Amino acid sequence: MVWESSSKRKESWDALIQRADRLAEKYDSVKELLLFYAKLLCAQKEIYERLRSRKGWLPSGLLEEDLTVVRVMMPELLRSIEKSGTASLVEEAKLLLQASDDEIDRMLLEQWRAPSDASFFAKAFLQPYARWLAESGARPIDRDLGEGENHCPFCGGPPQLSFLLNKEATAESGNRDLLCSTCLTSWPFRRVVCANCGEERPSKLGYFQSPEYEHVRVEACDTCRHYIKGIDLTRLGLAVPLVDEVAAAPLDLWAQEHGYTKIELNLVGL
Ligand SMILES: [Zn+2]
Ligand SMILES: [Zn+2]
Numbered sequence: 001m002v003w004e005s006s007s008k009r010k011e012s013w014d015a016l017i018q019r020a021d022r023l024a025e026k027y028d029s030v031k032e033l034l035l036f037y038a039k040l041l042c043a044q045k046e047i048y049e050r051l052r053s054r055k056g057w058l059p060s061g062l063l064e065e066d067l068t069v070v071r072v073m074m075p076e077l078l079r080s081i082e083k084s085g086t087a088s089l090v091e092e093a094k095l096l097l098q099a100s101d102d103e104i105d106r107m108l109l110e111q112w113r114a115p116s117d118a119s120f121f122a123k124a125f126l127q128p129y130a131r132w133l134a135e136s137g138a139r140p141i142d143r144d145l146g147e148g149e150n151h152c153p154f155c156g157g158p159p160q161l162s163f164l165l166n167k168e169a170t171a172e173s174g175n176r177d178l179l180c181s182t183c184l185t186s187w188p189f190r191r192v193v194c195a196n197c198g199e200e201r202p203s204k205l206g207y208f209q210s211p212e213y214e215h216v217r218v219e220a221c222d223t224c225r226h227y228i229k230g231i232d233l234t235r236l237g238l239a240v241p242l243v244d245e246v247a248a249a250p251l252d253l254w255a256q257e258h259g260y261t262k263i264e265l266n267l268v269g270l
Pocket of ligand 1: 154156181183184185
């Protein structure tokens with residue numbers, strides 16, 4: 001079966017990298033974060049392109065089987081982070097560069113089967129693989145994750161962010177979609193509902209913004225005390241959700257200070 005909705009609103013890696021560079025110039029307070037994220041995106045693009053251009057090979061949807069092809073690209077990601085990461089990531093990269101194939105495989109399979117936003121290297125590494133899976137139509141078959149409308153219908157991953165977008169010229173307020181933290185595809189989601197616990201009562205759902213980021217809001221739930229950030233493309237059409245979400249890091253600090261837990265930390269750990 002071909003996965004049709006995977007082509008919906010997905011920026012090229014170059015568009016993501018350019019947006020990160022542009023926002024690094026715009027927001028001084030998060031410049032370092034964004035420059036780091038831009039380098040990470042370059043490394044992810046490299047992995048994606050090598051997978052995609054590999055002759056006579058398509059991913060099977062079974063990571064265990066694909067590992068022989070996929071894992072050889074890990075050292076490149078590690079060396080890139082060794083040059084640009086924070087002290088703790090640099091240290092972890094050095095350790096992983098000495099790890100055996102078995103250890104790398106175990107780390108990747110564990111993340112694939114039970115994803116954790118704390119597992120930086122595995123999450124960052126698997127995004128380009130999973131994106132290519134979604135685009136080539138090989139549905140993951142060894143990933144038995146939570147079902148339900150708040151999980152990606154393609155790969156089962158949890159949402160990284162939400163975004164509002166006018167899908168029809170006549171729509172006034174915009175549709176809401178969630179973007180998958182694993183394969184980066186998106187799917188439609190109801191507008192006024194918590195993306196973590198499904199709370200629907202408006203009195204339990206809060207939206208918070210700061211003047212610096214007019215197109216980004218914290219969507220918080222007082223029932224489960226979780227939040228996700230929403231990017232409003234009806235306000236700023238040239239925003240790139242994955243990158244603008246990272247750029248609005250001060251909103252994460254605000255939400256966390258107010259006792260909310262993020263549904264899924266992004267790749268800069270916020
Ligand atoms: Zn997914
Ligand atoms: Zn909730």
